[in-house]
Amino acid sequence: xxxxxYVVRTKDLVKEYTMGDQVLKALNGINLDVYRGEYISIMGxxxxxxxxxxxxxxxxxxxTSGSVFINDVDMAQLDAQELAYLRCHTIxxxxxxxxxxxxxxxxxxxxLPTVFAGMSTDEGIExxxxxxxxxxxxxxxxxxxxxxxxxxxxxxAIARALANNPSIILADEPTGNLDLNTGKEIIELLxxxxxxxxxxxxxxxxxxxxxxxxxxxxxIRDGQIAKIEERADIAIKVGEMEVAGESExxx
Amino acid sequence: xxxxxxxxxxxxxxxxxxxxxxxxxxxxxxxxxxxxxFWRSLITAAGILLGIAFFTSVRMSGEFTRIQRGIILQKKxxxxxxxxxxxxxxxxxxxxxxxxxxxxxxxxxxxKWLSIMALIVCTVGITNAxxxxxxxxxxxxxxxxxxxxxxxxxxxxxxxxxxFLGLIASVMGFVVGWAVISLVRLVTDGIEVFGGAFxxxxxxxxxxxxxxGTVLTFVATILPAIKAAEMPPAAxxxxxx
Numbered sequence: 001x002x003x004x005x006y007v008v009r010t011k012d013l014v015k016e017y018t019m020g021d022q023v024l025k026a027l028n029g030i031n032l033d034v035y036r037g038e039y040i041s042i043m044g045x046x047x048x049x050x051x052x053x054x055x056x057x058x059x060x061x062x063x064t065s066g067s068v069f070i071n072d073v074d075m076a077q078l079d080a081q082e083l084a085y086l087r088c089h090t091i092x093x094x095x096x097x098x099x100x101x102x103x104x105x106x107x108x109x110x111x112l113p114t115v116f117a118g119m120s121t122d123e124g125i126e127x128x129x130x131x132x133x134x135x136x137x138x139x140x141x142x143x144x145x146x147x148x149x150x151x152x153x154x155x156x157a158i159a160r161a162l163a164n165n166p167s168i169i170l171a172d173e174p175t176g177n178l179d180l181n182t183g184k185e186i187i188e189l190l191x192x193x194x195x196x197x198x199x200x201x202x203x204x205x206x207x208x209x210x211x212x213x214x215x216x217x218x219x220i221r222d223g224q225i226a227k228i229e230e231r232a233d234i235a236i237k238v239g240e241m242e243v244a245g246e247s248e249x250x251x
Numbered sequence: 252x253x254x255x256x257x258x259x260x261x262x263x264x265x266x267x268x269x270x271x272x273x274x275x276x277x278x279x280x281x282x283x284x285x286x287x288x289f290w291r292s293l294i295t296a297a298g299i300l301l302g303i304a305f306f307t308s309v310r311m312s313g314e315f316t317r318i319q320r321g322i323i324l325q326k327k328x329x330x331x332x333x334x335x336x337x338x339x340x341x342x343x344x345x346x347x348x349x350x351x352x353x354x355x356x357x358x359x360x361x362x363k364w365l366s367i368m369a370l371i372v373c374t375v376g377i378t379n380a381x382x383x384x385x386x387x388x389x390x391x392x393x394x395x396x397x398x399x400x401x402x403x404x405x406x407x408x409x410x411x412x413x414x415f416l417g418l419i420a421s422v423m424g425f426v427v428g429w430a431v432i433s434l435v436r437l438v439t440d441g442i443e444v445f446g447g448a449f450x451x452x453x454x455x456x457x458x459x460x461x462x463x464g465t466v467l468t469f470v471a472t473i474l475p476a477i478k479a480a481e482m483p484p485a486a487x488x489x490x491x492x
Contacts, residue, residue: 060397061485073266080402084269087484088399099394099488103287115280116399118270160398 006072007168007200008034008057013066015052015223026052027063028223034202036167039194041214042204049223050204054172057202058091059083071167088116092161092199096173098153100145106132106156107141113163131159135189151182158189162199169193171203175210187213269401277404281411291384296420298380302373303424303464307456308432309369313362314452315436318444320355323348374467381471385409385479386490392479393487405480406473413472414465421464425457 013030016023026049034040044050055061057068059075068075070090078086087093100109107128114124132138135155145153154174161169171190175183191213194201203210211217211231219226272280285292327345329335337345348355392405436444479487 055483055485058397060488061483070266078266079268081268082266084396084399084401085267087397088269090266093397095488099390099397101391101394103291108287112395113398115276116269116272116395116404118272164399 005035006033007036007038007070008032008202009069009072010053010057011067011069013053013056013068014064015049015056015061016064025223027056029066030220030223030225032218032225034200035215037194037198037200039191039201039213039215040203040218041210041216042202042218042220043206043210044220044226045206048220050206050220051172052223053220054170054202054204058093058170059086060093084116088113089164090166090168092163092166092169094154094157094161094169094171094174096176098145098150098157098177100153100156100160102145105142105144106137106148106159109145109156110159110163113160117164127163128159131162132156134162135159149182150178151185154178154182154186155189158186158193162193162197166199168200168202171201171205173205173207174203175205175207180209183207184209269399271401272404274407277407278411281408281415284408285412285415292416295380295384296416296423299377299417299420299464299468300424300427302376302467303421303460304428304431306369306373306463307425307428307460309362309365310456310459311429311432311453312436313366314449314456315432315440315444316358316362318446318448318452319440320348321448322443322446370463373463377464377467378471381413381468382475385472385475389479389487389490392476393482393484393490396480396484396487402480406477409472409476410469413469417465417468417472418461420468421461424464425460428460429453429456 010030010032013027013032014025015027016025018024028049030049030053032053042050042053052061056063057070059068059070059078062076070086075083075086093099101112104112107125110128110131111124114127115121119127129138129141132141132155135158137152137155137159140148140152143152145156148156154177158169158174169190174190175186178186187207187209190201190203193199194213203214215231217229217231219229323344326335326337326341327348330337330341330345335341395405396402433445479490
């Protein structure tokens with residue numbers, strides 16, 4: 001089990017963007033180990049490199065240097081077909097902007113990853129209905145994203161992320177476009193999936209409501225890890241942070 | 252084997268390869284995709300249809316003028332050889348043909364110019380329609396890649412969609428342009444121009460118009476689709492239009 005202890009590891013991760021003649025270091029040497037079954041939040045102000053880290057871990061963008069290991073496999077060594085397999089089966093993605101396909105119904109959106117995985121249509125639909133029931137949208141299978149509220153759209157996106165039983169769910173600001181209560185519901189849903197299905201959740205966020213459910217919190221600033229806290233360490237401080245979180249969401 | 256070994260971590264973990272969906276499945280997905288965005292597909296198809304209809308009508312109009320001139324020339328020769336008793340109408344036609352020699356030259360130039368313009372308008376129209384319909388789906392392409400779609404599948408989907416839309420819309424565009432101009436000529440020139448030369452010209456133009464429409468649609472779709480499919484998903488998701 002020791003070799004399987006970490007589901008994600010990053011080593012000296014650097015990502016540079018060139019803007020005109022300026023080189024911007026969005027990530028500057030990130031070393032992060034994520035345990036299997038963990039709920040980990042990556043916290044930091046906007047522009048700190050959270051989303052860049054999210055993209056690098058998810059294999060959505062290539063880092064400038066350094067490596068990402070998923071289940072002990074170096075992602076840089078994978079070819080396109082292996083990377084596609086990883087995105088299809090191992091990682092589920094949740095985005096701030098939901099990224100549902102607007103012309104498809106909730107069920108069609110959730111079924112799409114099963115099509116890419118080669119599942120038969122009937123099996124895929126069965127799986128889709130099961131997942132939409134799990135996230136509480138069993139009554140809205142045939143609604144298009146435009147006919148759903150933000151919270152409901154994010155639930156569809158979560159169901160879609162779970163379609164092929166991934167071991168990791170990557171969430172980039174999952175509550176960023178949602179109001180306070182809907183955000184809380186989404187966080188609770190993610191926590192429930194983490195607890196009941198044992199899926200590892202890595203969430204980039206600046207939503208302080210996430211602190212409560214996270215096992216560990218990684219604070220990043222200017223592309224570097226400022227500190228990593230266990231939940232136990234910050235339990236005492238949560239009270240004052242929730243107040244801060246609400247006042248932030250209020251403006 | 253050494254490459255394969257280096258991919259394995261300490262635990263010997265290895266990533267499987269994503270399966271290639273069979274072509275029939277890609278056809279199924281592509282047709283579903285056309286169907287679910289039916290109205291958008293219809294507007295795209297209308298863009299292709301109008302371009303080809305315009306091109307066809309201008310070219311066909313030129314063909315009619317050529318055919319008619321051929322008929323009058325034949326009459327003229329027949330009158331000269333004494334095999335045809337000219338009616339008043341025939342005489343008028345032959346006379347106008349001779350009188351208008353200079354006019355004819357300039358009208359032929361005009362027709363050529365119009366035909367080139369028709370080609371340009373049709374090219375720009377179709378390219379624009381198809382570029383729009385792909386670029387507005389960059390985000391969708393990025394999303395599909397996040398969900399495990401292979402680059403080759405995405406290119407395949409757009410390939411099938413482009414061929415289907417291009418073919419159907421071009422054939423319809425030809426029929427519309429051809430029918431309209433034929434009807435007009437039937438009224439102005441009478442039945443006599445609809446001989447063997449007319450059908451031959453129609454067939455040639457059918458092949459030209461349909462291949463032009465399909466090839467233009469295909470090129471204008473597949474190039475941006477390949478570009479989008481080869482982007483890292485994060486970049487495709489960032490594209491704003």
